[in-house]
């Protein structure tokens with residue numbers, strides 16, 4: 320036994336780690352056969368779990384089982400059939416890196432406290448800045464997700480373009496821009512009315528000409544246009560805005576050009592994606608989500624900014640109690656570049672998978688998703704009962720039953736999902752209920768995508784799954 324109740328002995332550590340590793344290996348092995356969503360018996364489990372912890376120690380084995388049971392009542396977001404919303408997957412090797420980093424428990428708010436781990440994170444960020452052709456002045460920081468990265472970008476933009484005088488500042492977003500941008504603008508101190516929604520072109524891209532007209536009108540009326548937001552892959556349809564036109568407009572009008580690449584940004588690693596994302600290299604800030612496009616477990620976003628000074632100007636803070644930190648290493652202090660002081664070390668979870676599997680494995684996986692989306696689009700388009708949306712820019716496809724009301728579309732989705740083999744979701748396109756499929760998990764391959772297409776075709780008029 321160990322000497323302190325909060326410190327397991329070496330033997331206990333090894334036994335617990337081994338038990339967890341065994342359980343996780345079985346979980347990953349079982350993913351191909353796992354149901355795509357499981358809510359059976361969730362009510363008694365939830366009421367049990369809402370209870371308080373006991374005073375006396377519990378037993379690891381049963382507690383681990385409870386933890387797995389709790390995780391099991393969920394959408395199977397780690398499995399190959401997860402085609403809803405924006406999938407990620409959850410790389411085992413990223414979780415493993417995280418476990419190691421967590422036990423070390425290093426502080427990365429100040430580089431001097433853990434230069435190795437800060438360098439590990441910065442190595443990945445420099446590589447990303449290179450992939451996006453940003454200049455030497457650029458810097459990246461890892462965040463907890465795309466929404467928080469967006470908030471930091473808008474605060475930096477506000478400081479740079481407006482200074483303290485936010486009142487008349489305006490932002491320009493598209494009709495299909497992610498809701499986190501308007502939310503971030505609110506938190507960053509912009510008025511609700513400051514978020515100007517530019518209409519979309521018929522192919523659902525932010526209309527740069529309309530944006531130019533709105534900017535001119537706003538200026539004439541005394542507003543201060545500050546930020547233009549382009550999207551590199553919308554959540555609804557995966558559509559990429561005309562980034563070169565938006566970059567040009569932002570340059571001409573002296574606006575901060577922000578690109579939301581939370582879903583689509585990592586396709587930059589592929590040849591096709593690189594071409595389709597042309598113009599992103601002119602952004603002042605880019606948001607990426609490794610927990611989507613790099614298949615990491617949820618909780619990792621990235622913000623890249625063109626000029627590192629813009630982050631420093633927005634977030635630098637000095638405090639007397641930090642005076643002893645070693646400033647000799649040439650690495651950034653995240654405390655000066657982000658809203659966080661104490662922060663987890665987010666480098667290892669990115670670094671280990673990239674170095675262990677190699678970058679080509681990520682490029683190839685993303686390339687495969689582009690192929691799968693094109694194949695599924697063609698297969699669905701060949702069915703006379705199904706009306707598909709335009710050829711996808713990336714890996715989101717949209718489709719509906721031809722000439723049928725919304726209720727029929729919803730029931731079609733329910734029948735497909737009730738098979739337990741796939742989980743699809745829906746959105747509204749021009750007001751009409753529309754199904755969508757997003758292919759992004761590293762575990763989704765041709766067999767499951769073909770199965771999804773078969774399920775959808777078979778479910779047009781009745782079962783596969785039970786409901787309707």
Ligand SMILES: *Cc1c(COP(=O)(O)O)cnc(C)c1O
Nearest residue numbers: 464465466497499554581582608
């Ligand atoms: C997911 C997503 C976001 C929000 O990122 P989170 O990591 O969920 O906070 C923003 N924009 C787009 C296009 C997204 O797909």
